[in-house]
Amino acid sequence: MSTLLKSHRQAIEKAIIVGLVVTFIITLLLALFNQPVHDNSLQALAVADINQTGVTNIVTAVLLNYRAYDTFIEFSVFLCVAIAVLPYILEVPVVKFQLHTESQVLLIAKAFIPLTIVMAGYLLWIGSSKPGGAFQAAALLAGCLVLLSLANVRVIDFTKLGYRLLMSSGVLAFSVAILLFYLESQAFIKFPVELAGASILAIEFFATFAIALILFLCFESINKGHA
Amino acid sequence: MLDSLITTFVSTYSIPVLIVLPVVIAVICFVVGNITLSRIVSVVSGIFLVITCLLQAGYVLQQTAAIELVVGNWQPPLGIRLSVNEFSAIMLLMTSTIGLAITFYSTKYFNSDDKEVRFWPLWWFLITALNGIFISSDIFNTYIMLELLGLTAVSLIAIQGTQQALQASFQYLLVGLFGSLMYLLGVAIIYRTYGVLDNQLIANMVENNLSMQLALVLITLGMMMKCALFPLHFWLPSAHSNASAPVSAMLSALVVKAAFFILFTFWFEILTAVVTTAAVTVMGIFGAMAVIYGSYRAFTSPRLKQLIAYSTVAQIGYLFLAFPLMIATPELARTAVIYFIVAHGCAKAAMFLAAGVIQKTMGHDQLSQLQGIATKLPLSIFIFAVTSASLIGLPPSGGFIAKWLLLNNAVEADQWWWVLTLFIGGLLASAYLFRVLNLAFTTPENKDGSEEKFHTVSMVSESKLLGAVGLSIITIVIGLNAMWLTNLITSSY
Numbered sequence: 001m002s003t004l005l006k007s008h009r010q011a012i013e014k015a016i017i018v019g020l021v022v023t024f025i026i027t028l029l030l031a032l033f034n035q036p037v038h039d040n041s042l043q044a045l046a047v048a049d050i051n052q053t054g055v056t057n058i059v060t061a062v063l064l065n066y067r068a069y070d071t072f073i074e075f076s077v078f079l080c081v082a083i084a085v086l087p088y089i090l091e092v093p094v095v096k097f098q099l100h101t102e103s104q105v106l107l108i109a110k111a112f113i114p115l116t117i118v119m120a121g122y123l124l125w126i127g128s129s130k131p132g133g134a135f136q137a138a139a140l141l142a143g144c145l146v147l148l149s150l151a152n153v154r155v156i157d158f159t160k161l162g163y164r165l166l167m168s169s170g171v172l173a174f175s176v177a178i179l180l181f182y183l184e185s186q187a188f189i190k191f192p193v194e195l196a197g198a199s200i201l202a203i204e205f206f207a208t209f210a211i212a213l214i215l216f217l218c219f220e221s222i223n224k225g226h227a
Numbered sequence: 228m229l230d231s232l233i234t235t236f237v238s239t240y241s242i243p244v245l246i247v248l249p250v251v252i253a254v255i256c257f258v259v260g261n262i263t264l265s266r267i268v269s270v271v272s273g274i275f276l277v278i279t280c281l282l283q284a285g286y287v288l289q290q291t292a293a294i295e296l297v298v299g300n301w302q303p304p305l306g307i308r309l310s311v312n313e314f315s316a317i318m319l320l321m322t323s324t325i326g327l328a329i330t331f332y333s334t335k336y337f338n339s340d341d342k343e344v345r346f347w348p349l350w351w352f353l354i355t356a357l358n359g360i361f362i363s364s365d366i367f368n369t370y371i372m373l374e375l376l377g378l379t380a381v382s383l384i385a386i387q388g389t390q391q392a393l394q395a396s397f398q399y400l401l402v403g404l405f406g407s408l409m410y411l412l413g414v415a416i417i418y419r420t421y422g423v424l425d426n427q428l429i430a431n432m433v434e435n436n437l438s439m440q441l442a443l444v445l446i447t448l449g450m451m452m453k454c455a456l457f458p459l460h461f462w463l464p465s466a467h468s469n470a471s472a473p474v475s476a477m478l479s480a481l482v483v484k485a486a487f488f489i490l491f492t493f494w495f496e497i498l499t500a501v502v503t504t505a506a507v508t509v510m511g512i513f514g515a516m517a518v519i520y521g522s523y524r525a526f527t528s529p530r531l532k533q534l535i536a537y538s539t540v541a542q543i544g545y546l547f548l549a550f551p552l553m554i555a556t557p558e559l560a561r562t563a564v565i566y567f568i569v570a571h572g573c574a575k576a577a578m579f580l581a582a583g584v585i586q587k588t589m590g591h592d593q594l595s596q597l598q599g600i601a602t603k604l605p606l607s608i609f610i611f612a613v614t615s616a617s618l619i620g621l622p623p624s625g626g627f628i629a630k631w632l633l634l635n636n637a638v639e640a641d642q643w644w645w646v647l648t649l650f651i652g653g654l655l656a657s658a659y660l661f662r663v664l665n666l667a668f669t670t671p672e673n674k675d676g677s678e679e680k681f682h683t684v685s686m687v688s689e690s691k692l693l694g695a696v697g698l699s700i701i702t703i704v705i706g707l708n709a710m711w712l713t714n715l716i717t718s719s720y
Contacts, residue, residue, distance in 0.1 A: 027441055031416065035438040038422025045305050069298045069307050073359065073371045076250055077378060080352045083257055083345055084382035161258065168254045175251050178243075188243045188309075190299045 054196025055128040063133070064200045068189050072178070075170045075207060082167050082214040085221040086158060106151040113144045120144075124208055128197060134170075134204040138211035145216035149223065158217065167214055170207035177203055237286040241279050242296045242309050245319065245358040248272055253351035265347040266334040273327040276354075280320040287316040288715045295364075303425035308364040313716060314565060315361040318488060321569050322357045324701070325480050325576045328694025332580050333473040335691035336587075342471075345386045353379040353477065360485045364426045366414050366497070369489060373410065373453070377403035380482055384470040395465040402452055402462045406486075409449030413442040430497050439501045446493050447510075453486035456547060457517030460540045464524070467536035472583020475532065479539045480576035484568050487546055491564065495553055507550040514547025515648040522655030526662065531582050531592035534659060535575070538618060541652060542571045548633060548645050555640035562716045563632035566709075570625030570702060574617040577698035581610040584689060594663065598671040606689040606696070608667045613699040615660040617706070620653045625705040632713070 005012065046058055046066060053065040063071050120140040127133030148155050156163055165172075177199050178189055185192065191199050252272050256265040287294060293312040297303070311319065333350070337343035356376035363369045381403065384396035418424060420439070421432045433439055448459075455463035463483075467475050494502055521541030528534040546567060552560040584607045585600060586592040601608040617626035630649055637645040705712055 027437070031436075031438040031441045032419075035420050035436060037419055040422060042304050042422050049301075049305070065299065066301050066305050067307060067368075070368055070371050072250075073355075073368075073375055076253070076352055076355065077371070077375050079254070079257070080349060080375065080378050080382065083348050084378070084385065086345075161260065164258045164260065168258055171250060171254055175247060175254070178247060182243060186239055187300050188296055188298050 052193050054200055057129050060127050060133055072174050078214050079168055079171055082217055085218055109147045109151050116140050116144050134207040137208045141212035142215035146219050167210050170210035173203050173206035233282055237282050241283045244279050249351045249355040253348040257348035260344055262343050269330050273330040276323040277327050280323040284316040284320045287311055287313055304423040307368050308425055309362045310364045311362055317565055318361045321572050322481055326354050328698050329473045329476050331694040332691045342386050349379050349383050357481055357485055365424050367424045370411055373407050383474045384466055387471050392469040395469045398462050399466040406449040406452035409445045413446035416442040426497050433498055433500045435500050443498045443501050450486045450490040454483045456513055457520050464533055464536040468532040472579055476576040476579035480572040510547050511551035514544040517544025518648050518652040526659040531594055535578055552636050552640045556636055559636040562713050563636050565716055566632055567629035570629040573698045573702045574614040577610050577695040578614040580695040581607040597666050598669045601667040606692050610695050610699050617702040619656045623706040625702045628706050628709040
């Protein structure tokens with residue numbers, strides 16, 4: 001019996017996993033078909049109050065006003081990842097970077113980066129009324145940095161205090177906004193209606209740079225961190 | 228005058244302080260990158276957090292009313308509600324107190340600047356996440372906090388940098404992500420059905436149907452993984468025993484308790500309509516198995532920190548013994564659970580800190596070579612002994628009261644068979660803990676060279692254990708003042 005178990009161990013494991021997954025899927029489907037979907041009254045509520053949020057795009061309103069607390073913690077999650085993957089904090093090992101003049105990647109970079117930065121700016125700006133915002137803009141900026149890094153241009157020295165400050169600027173700007181408005185109105189994460197649009201844009205502006213840097217850092221830590 | 232000031236502080240400011248302060252400190256520690264400054268800032272704000280939580284707990288337990296805060300004045304279901312009830316107030320107080328003890332210890336623990344410079348910001352994010360879980364009253368917000376908790380815990384294990392630590396942290400990352408995703412799927416099912424995310428609103432609407440049963444199963448599986456309930460405990464011993472001592476202490480004392488807190492809230496506050504007697508009994512059986520299996524593995528562990536980690540697996544089991552008792556005698560069982568969490572948290576944190584000193588002094592933590600350390604490290608062994616008494620459940624420690632409450636409760640609920648687990652668990656705990664103490668007090672045999680080797684490790688400062696001494700005193704004090712504490716907890720329902 002035990003030898004049989006040993007020799008077919010993989011097959012048995014597979015069978016168990018397949019069995020569990022199938023049972024789970026069947027239960028999930030049954031559960032979903034048995035229960036009607038909610039009446040979506042929440043969306044109506046969100047739309048009804050949108051003129052008090054300072055933005056007109058409902059997704060941005062949810063992310064940075066109704067549930068801004070979640071986003072605040074989400075920024076902290078990003079920063080925490082940055083601290084974990086940052087290859088060197090105190091001192092940097094000597095690595096020589098050579099600039100290959102006119103390598104093809106550099107050519108592409110030269111052509112695309114200015115355009116991409118403009119696009120990122122537009123995405124950030126449009127976030128208040130249409131789909132867009134800090135995360136999308138940051139992804140574009142990070143793309144620029146990756147392109148530069150592939151062209152062997154060293155733009156960022158992560159051991160510098162300034163870059164650490166920039167990486168935490170999203171959280172920092174958010175904290176400052178929270179503290180200022182808290183002292184004024186005694187309400188936690190409440191933007192006054194007339195300042196809401198501006199504060200959300202300011203927070204998103206800093207968050208864009210922070211997230212872009214952190215995304216790039218994740219790329220760098222795999223690419224060069226262990227060199 | 229002072230009274231009204233305190234009341235205003237607690238009711239309006241104390242909840243945001245619990246989140247904003249740790250985040251700001253984390254950012255400061257990260258940006259400045261200066262160890263001396265990080266240490267000073269951390270100790271000062273650690274003390275401030277303890278005072279805040281003390282005032283808050285006093286307020287909540289005296290007023291017998293939860294403090295509530297609606298974020299951004301957007302009433303649920305649109306916004307997020309935060310609340311501190313008696314359970315979370317005690318959890319928060321425990322987090323800040325144990326946090327302060329470990330903070331103090333960590334200022335003198337690390338011998339590498341690079342490790343320490345990473346440690347402080349991650350440490351404060353970990354405290355943010357713990358506070359966030361205990362105050363959250365929104366199931367999606369809890370998920371975000373879980374994410375922060377998981378990532379910081381993984382990173383904190385990984386900064387140890389050894390091969391085993393990296394492997395353990397990677398496994399922990401995968402387990403944690405899997406657990407979080409199960410939780411998220413459960414949340415998605417709940418949201419699809421009722422369209423709200425607030426704990427209270429869901430509790431008012433929930434009915435016993437297949438969707439909710441599935442949601443509860445998913446959330447339970449996810450949280451069982453995160454709090455390492457047998458048989459999903461496999462990742463815990465390597466993760467907790469390979470991390471650095473302050474991190475192990477925090478993981479064992481608080482991080483697993485946060486997952487338990489969520490699980491407990493879901494079973495007995497949010498999805499109560501779905502919970503059946505059969506389900507709670509199954510959880511109780513898992514708990515009983517965890518007690519016996521964990522204790523057995525602790526007894527056979529070759530390494531000190533591994534022994535303590537397996538002991539955590541066993542002690543988590545006791546918490547689940549309260550599940551079947553929650554149906555018959557909810558108030559008693561709740562008090563027992565809260566008491567047990569506090570007693571175990573303080574004892575386990577202090578024990579890991581003492582083990583850290585032992586490991587650092589000896590250069591290893593192989594049990595077979597720890598003979599006679601009691602003469603070299605008297606304070607560490609003293610802490611180990613006191614906390615052992617609490618884990619075994621000897622009077623007058625907090626652990627004794629916690630077990631006594633459970634025992635009393637099991638008899639009251641006519642489910643005497645759980646008492647057997649308590650006895651067996653206590654006996655096994657004394658077996659594995661006395662194994663260490665016995666070795667510590669044995670004089671090592673004089674072999675050639677061994678004497679000399681022993682002298683080289685004799686000069687070690689145990690002053691960093693001040694916080695751990697504080698925690699072991701707490702385990703005794705809460706044992707001696709048991710009536711006062713249990714009355715406070717019970718009267719606040």
